[in-house]
Amino acid sequence: MSEGTMQRRVQRDQRAKRLNRVLAGAAAVPVMLVAAGCSSDSGSGDSADKAAGAGASASASASPSPTVQAAAYSRLPEACKVLSKKTLEDLAPKAKSGKEGNSDDISTRASCSWDSLDNNGVKGSQFRWLNVSMLRFESDAARGAADKLAQEYYAKQVQDAQAVEGAKATASEPVTGTGDQATAVHYDLKKKEGTFKQQTVVTRVENVVVTVDYNGAGLAGDKTPSGKDLLEDAKRAAKEAVAAVSEANGGGGGKASGAPSKSPSKGASKSPSKSPSKSPSESSGKSASKEAAKPASKKPVAKS
Incomplete structure (x- = not known):
């Protein structure tokens, strides 16, 4: 095998390895996006729960306090x-x-x-x-x-x-x-x-x-x-x-x-x-x- 032929084979192997690395990286991108999406959904749910809880607390605190009828007499004589x-x-x-x-x-x-x-x-x-x-x-x-x-x-x-x-x-x-x-x-x-x-x-x-x-x-x-x-x-x-x-x-x-x-x-x-x-x-x-x-x-x- 000539020296030129061996050199071309080495180049083909190197291109193949680079292509495999590119394909492997491209496959990982969707996985990361899915994970990020799940994380984002989870955070949104927590925020909604917290907002609902805060609304309930505000509603409870806004409830009027019980009242009683005022006293008829406010003073005593000497x-x-x-x-x-x-x-x-x-x-x-x-x-x-x-x-x-x-x-x-x-x-x-x-x-x-x-x-x-x-x-x-x-x-x-x-x-x-x-x-x-x-x-x-x-x-x-x-x-x-x-x-x-x-x-x-x-x-x-x-x-x-x-x-x-x-x-x-x-x-x-x-x-x-x-x-x-x-x-x-x-x-x-x-x-x-x-x-x-x-x-x-x-x-x-x-x-x-x-x-x-x-x-x-x-x-x-x-x-x-x-x-x-x-x-x-x-x-x-x-x-x-x-x-x-x-x-x-x-x-x-x-x-x-x-x-x-x-x-x-x-x-x-x-x-x-x-x-x-x-x-x-x-x-x-x-x-x-x-x-x-x-x-x-x-x-x-x-x-x-």
């Missing part, structure tokens, strides 16, 4: 001014002035008490103790409407008054013509100073609960006052206090004298809750007779 001068002269004739109870916010919680001791020396003495406390509730999206919260507290106050330790002849009765709900609880407390006739009237008017405590005793041998008369006096004080709450709020909402309110609360409790609450009596006297006059109660467990 506690020591809720009773008329005439009523104070009749119920606590020897009281020089009312003692305002401690409160972090008098627009929400307020109270006032009066001590009266008619000392007749060897003929004995007549003691009277009067306390008016008011608690106002605000509507809360988590806890509920203000009037419903007041209704629950009202039931607890009644239950608390009915469960005083050492009370004798405890009795309860509904009171009409005062607020949206009203209950009177009365009983006797025998102390070394004498027998104290306790009267508690719990009233709810819209989102405010008013509690009137009134008791009397004949000391040093004087006669025990009439429980019936004291109860009527306590009801009188409760009615005036409820009217003062309504007046402090422009006379709107609730009912102070028995007239139906525009939107009376439903579900009035016939059987008060058994849960204890704060004592209706929040003031403390300095003398032993004053301490004995105040109704005992269970330790409070809840706020308003």
